[in-house]
Amino acid sequence: MARYKDEQCRICRREGQKLFLKGSRCYSEKCSISRRNYAPGQHGQKRAKLSEYGTQLREKQKTKSYYGVGEKQFRKYFEMASNKKGITGENLLQILESRLDNVVYRLGFGTSRAQARQFVNHGQFEVNGKKVNIPSYLVKAGDVITIKENKKDNATIKINVEETANRPVPAWLERDNKNVSGKVVRLASREDIDLPIEEHLIVELYSK
Numbered sequence: 001m002a003r004y005k006d007e008q009c010r011i012c013r014r015e016g017q018k019l020f021l022k023g024s025r026c027y028s029e030k031c032s033i034s035r036r037n038y039a040p041g042q043h044g045q046k047r048a049k050l051s052e053y054g055t056q057l058r059e060k061q062k063t064k065s066y067y068g069v070g071e072k073q074f075r076k077y078f079e080m081a082s083n084k085k086g087i088t089g090e091n092l093l094q095i096l097e098s099r100l101d102n103v104v105y106r107l108g109f110g111t112s113r114a115q116a117r118q119f120v121n122h123g124q125f126e127v128n129g130k131k132v133n134i135p136s137y138l139v140k141a142g143d144v145i146t147i148k149e150n151k152k153d154n155a156t157i158k159i160n161v162e163e164t165a166n167r168p169v170p171a172w173l174e175r176d177n178k179n180v181s182g183k184v185v186r187l188a189s190r191e192d193i194d195l196p197i198e199e200h201l202i203v204e205l206y207s208k
Contacts, residue, residue: 056205063197067096068113073136078206089199090190097172097188100127101135103145107175107182108164109157124151139184146181 050058064074081091096102101110101117104125110116116135119125123133126146139145147157161180169175170192174183 053205053208056201059198059201060205063096063199063202066113066195066197067099067102068117069096069099069136075206078202089203092202093190093193093197093199094188095138097193098138098140099135100125100132100137100139100145103139103173103182103184106170106173107145108167108169109147109160109182111160115156119157124148124154124157141184141186143184144181145183146179152180 060074064071069077077095078088078092080095081088084091097106101113101120104110104116104120105113109125110119120135120137121133123131124147125132126148127137127139127143129144129146131148147154151157161177165177169182170188172184172186172188172192174185176182
């Protein structure tokens with residue numbers, strides 16, 4: 001799948017808000033939004049008023065950036081959400097939250113979703129005792145996520161675990177600091193998702 005390989009901070013500036021794509025940098029004075037809160041490019045400081053379609057498109061692009069998902073996969077998730085019972089927009093967010101890379105990030109084992117995705121790609125996590133190296137793997141209620149035994153001494157993961165030991169995790173997840181593992185208690189509900197996403201705009205965009 002094609003990946004955006006330019007500066008991550010440009011994405012935040014394009015959307016006009018922090019998307020927390022760079023981990024700890026986003027909380028520091030180095031954050032581009034703090035220093036240059038306008039869109040990138042020659043005419044970035046002249047923000048044009050968006051049309052209805054433009055507003056819907058930007059919401060979709062912002063959501064894709066949050067979760068690090070490409071267009072083809074995002075549309076696939078939308079179709080999955082449409083076919084499920086319930087509210088399509090909320091179903092979509094639930095599916096995105098269920099990605100293994102997002103769960104690893106939410107548990108505090110990665111400082112950003114990009115870092116968590118890299119850890120999963122390198123086979124450093126197991127789900128129910130089996131190695132899973134697919135970031136888009138969708139977890140289910142009851143799944144247990146653990147760091148592979150021989151990776152617990154990985155310096156980066158070790159620092160992340162120590163720094164986030166007292167950080168609260170979402171109510172739909174459970175973290176075991178002693179065993180350095182996490183459990184999916186239930187799937188995420190809309191109330192559990194703290195991201196400033198207006199999912200109804202995405203539904204309206206795809207419904208055209």
